[in-house]
Amino acid sequence: MSIYIDPPVWPAHGTVFSHLISDVSLAELHEFAAAAGISERAFDRDHYDVPAHLYEDLVRAGAVELSGAELTRTLIASGLRIPLKERPEKIRPRLLRAWEMAFAPRLEKAPGAFQQQVAELGESLLQAWEQPHRAYHHSGHLSQMLSDLDRLYAHRAQGATPLALVLAAWFHDAVYEGAPGEDERRSEQLVGASLEPLVTAGLLTEHELQMVRLLVRATATHELPESAELPAGYAVTDIEFFLDADMAILAADSTRYRRYLRGVRSEYSHFDDEAFRTGRTTFLRSILGRERIFLSKEGLQLWEEPAQANLRAELSEWEQAPQKLLQALAS
Numbered sequence: 001m002s003i004y005i006d007p008p009v010w011p012a013h014g015t016v017f018s019h020l021i022s023d024v025s026l027a028e029l030h031e032f033a034a035a036a037g038i039s040e041r042a043f044d045r046d047h048y049d050v051p052a053h054l055y056e057d058l059v060r061a062g063a064v065e066l067s068g069a070e071l072t073r074t075l076i077a078s079g080l081r082i083p084l085k086e087r088p089e090k091i092r093p094r095l096l097r098a099w100e101m102a103f104a105p106r107l108e109k110a111p112g113a114f115q116q117q118v119a120e121l122g123e124s125l126l127q128a129w130e131q132p133h134r135a136y137h138h139s140g141h142l143s144q145m146l147s148d149l150d151r152l153y154a155h156r157a158q159g160a161t162p163l164a165l166v167l168a169a170w171f172h173d174a175v176y177e178g179a180p181g182e183d184e185r186r187s188e189q190l191v192g193a194s195l196e197p198l199v200t201a202g203l204l205t206e207h208e209l210q211m212v213r214l215l216v217r218a219t220a221t222h223e224l225p226e227s228a229e230l231p232a233g234y235a236v237t238d239i240e241f242f243l244d245a246d247m248a249i250l251a252a253d254s255t256r257y258r259r260y261l262r263g264v265r266s267e268y269s270h271f272d273d274e275a276f277r278t279g280r281t282t283f284l285r286s287i288l289g290r291e292r293i294f295l296s297k298e299g300l301q302l303w304e305e306p307a308q309a310n311l312r313a314e315l316s317e318w319e320q321a322p323q324k325l326l327q328a329l330a331s
Helices: 027-034 052-060 068-079 088-107 112-129 139-155 163-172 182-200 204-220 236-251 254-268 274-290 297-319 323-330
Strands: 001-003 009-010 015-022 049-050
Touching: 001 027, 001 182, 001 254, 015 027, 015 052, 015 068, 027 204, 049 052, 049 236, 088 112, 088 139, 088 163, 088 254, 112 163, 112 182, 139 236, 139 297, 163 204, 163 236, 182 204, 236 254, 236 274, 236 297, 254 297, 254 323, 274 297, 274 323, 297 323
Parallel strands: none
Antiparallel strands: 001 015, 009 015, 015 049
16 A cells, blocks of 8 residues: 555645645555545646545545655655646636737727637637647646747747747647547647637738648658758748747656656547557657657757666566566556
């Protein structure tokens, strides 16, 4: 038994609550909670919120008492903790503000109807990113990608991320059903249906629309398009930055990388274990077989070495202990 509980001191709904966690697996946590009669609605991504009147019963059932600080450290060390910056409900307001700010200079003199249209488009896209089946490709990924784009452009002292790249980030996984190739195709279709009216209204240029389409399409292979004619005002560096920001997760620390991998397995739960193992190892060998993972000089400097280490370590796990890894990803 590896279930832990902290004192009921967190106020809400006219009482106080404890946090119930596992340091081994969410499967173990769910099993314990179900046996104790705790509703699934009490689960909050990495813990259960349980009211004070259940505290003694849960301790008698085997939950180990820890202080709040000890429980937090235990959850972090387990690798199961979901930080606030990865929780869609926590980052929603910030993403909507970022969407509004990206369009702000162009909407200052636009009629109110267009301002409403842009606001509704941002809300619609964010709802797509927040679909419950997304375990990695959710708004946390969008938020991190936008931050990494800003980091890359600041690194080269080129100023703010161009609007076309911001829009491409919002659209590149707007359709995500775990169907490689088809998801990118449908996301590109959504680009046209959503942004062509803004071009007609003069809020976007045709070149910006072309660039968004090109970038979304490029995420299907994460390679520079062959003999692609770039829209006026853009350079190959813009494509490199975009694709590198989308792949930056591969360079995450080991705990974050494992959460990413667990999320991807969840999103591909419609594949059995063997099919997922085959697809994942094919992906790993394909990426590792390239001369380099990251295309830009900045991406290479920031992320290449840790990404190579992560991918090689994962491939080794699939080759040497696939069942153990699958069991860990199911937790």
